């Protein structure tokens with residue numbers, strides 16, 4: 008008997024009182040202003056949410072961010088935001104991304120409850136870019152927002168996921184005497200930009 | 214330490230010898246508990262989520278063989294390699310074999326209590342493989358050659374001055390530096406080099422989804438993700454109890470875990486691995502190591518529902534004031550007391566007594582493990598097995614004998630009230646009376662409660 012058989016055999020031999028698998032349908036937390044809730048929570052975890060009226064306005068909006076102004080190596084996966092520095096399309100080894108100052112990546116949708124953004128691998132050729140860049144900008148269509156984690160998981164078809172991640176805020180640690188330090192291993196800042204309809208009249212500020 | 218068993222009280226003694234430090238440790242954990250409360254109270258359906266979490270986990274335990282088989286089938290279909298290990302030894306050998314076959318000698322690891330339980334690091338190091346723990350807290354304890362003292366906050370017992378000294382020695386930071394920002398920055402630079410040089414990444418797993426064959430890893434630092442998105446080889450080690458049935462169940466557990474652990478709405482990174490990185494390999498090592506046997510135990514089975522949030526440690530008045538090391542176990546605190554004493558009562562029989570039975574651990578547990586009841590039950594088991602020292606057994610026997618006889622009990626009370634205040638101090642405050650170490654015995658009332666009550670009743674009539 009190999010180990011797998013031995014482990015499973017022991018589990019099968021012991022009958023354990025059954026409990027039904029519960030139905031997850033319920034009335035879960037929702038928000039009258041999901042974008043505002045998102046921005047509030049994101050700020051509390053060290054990130055920042057912005058609004059752009061349309062994709063065309065993105066380059067200008069980002070150009071005003073200090074992290075962008077000083078960046079020499081920018082990898083943008085979101086047109087029309089331009090990349091800077093290396094020719095990132097030619098990267099085959101993710102180690103080459105270590106020099107990245109800013110990575111601009113598309114988020115599929117946002118979750119208001121926890122200020123999380125879902126990113127699927129098919130939109131990001133090298134997932135290392137999300138973690139190794141000094142600063143991360145996620146661009147999410149403004150109408151792609153759900154209230155809570157239940158709606159979030161319902162939206163994703165797991166059969167299509169090879170790698171997918173919820174990101175909520177910049178990388179952080181509190182391992183030294185519970186003092187919060189932003190920028191543990193990964194990005195030192197996270198900016199989420201909602202793009203498109205239902206933008207405020209000034210086109211800015213979530 | 215007595216080699217045949219651990220003595221919690223004796224080990225806690227060295228920890229509490231420094232009163233200021235004990236106070237600081239206590240407060241640091243209470244701070245986390247308070248943050249947790251705020252996050253939890255902000256979710257109106259919290260209790261509903263707890264009930265769901267508890268049900269899903271218990272259901273999974275009942276059908277564990279089916280779900281494991283399903284998990285493996287789905288994982289294989291997605292091109293993931295699946296290995297099974299009966300015990301820690303086999304787990305370590307499997308990991309070593311995978312690394313050797315691919316000529317790996319430098320590995321980065323993110324937090325995994327399972328690999329701590331299996332003592333994977335020393336095993337790999339003995340075989341010439343460099344293993345670097347990349348979680349900042351874990352790196353701190355690794356450099357100090359200590360084990361973690363908490364399952365979520367590995368370095369909670371270490372002060373910033375000590376981190377400064379450790380980093381000064383190993384990473385060349387300025388002598389005397391204590392600023393957490395500066396120290397964390399130094400670690401960031403040091404670990405970047407390790408990430409860039411690593412040929413493989415090892416992670417633990419928070420949840421394994423039977424329906425999809427994928428696993429979920431939750432971190433705040435991003436160390437797990439960094440460690441496995443650069444090299445082509447990812448080994449994920451998981452206990453067989455990490456299974457959950459459905460993808461949709463993740464909603465319940467991601468909502469519970471971070472809030473209950475540290476008071477965050479969700480961990481910064483919640484990564485879903487459902488296949489290898491393009492051009493690379495993903496391996497699962499599924500480990501039993503006593504879990505199958507624990508599952509067969511009607512009394513302690515539910516401890517396998519644990520999602521390792523650490524909340525029971527943060528809230529426990531004993532853990533907060535005795536420190537993780539006093540438990541001498543990979544998993545300390547209330548859940549560790551149950552897991553270790555249930556599996557090896559002879560060695561760990563003092564742990565269920567390191568408890569006031571206040572029930573706070575069970576109150577905060579997101580999957581409703583009745584930890585306090587299990588600890589009480591364990592005491593019965595330990596007493597029945599006669600593991601307790603003779604003096605404690607005799608004391609219990611005598612107490613029980615007296616408590617069962619009303620006349621004897623009142624007589625003893627009357628004698629004590631009469632005699633004790635007249636005794637010289639050295640007879641009361643000595644080595645035999647641990648209670649007298651830090652406190653005075655209270656003033657004895659002249660009359661017992663029952664005497665007072667009887668009088669009052671007569672008076673009223």
Ligand code: SF4
Pocket residue numbers: 528529530531532546547567568569570571572573574575584585588
């Ligand atoms: S019941 Fe015991 S183990 Fe649980 S929190 Fe209270 S003292 Fe700690």
Ligand code: SF4
Pocket residue numbers: 518519520521522523524525526548574577578579580581582
């Ligand atoms: S026993 Fe419950 S509270 Fe304790 S770590 Fe496990 S899940 Fe958390």
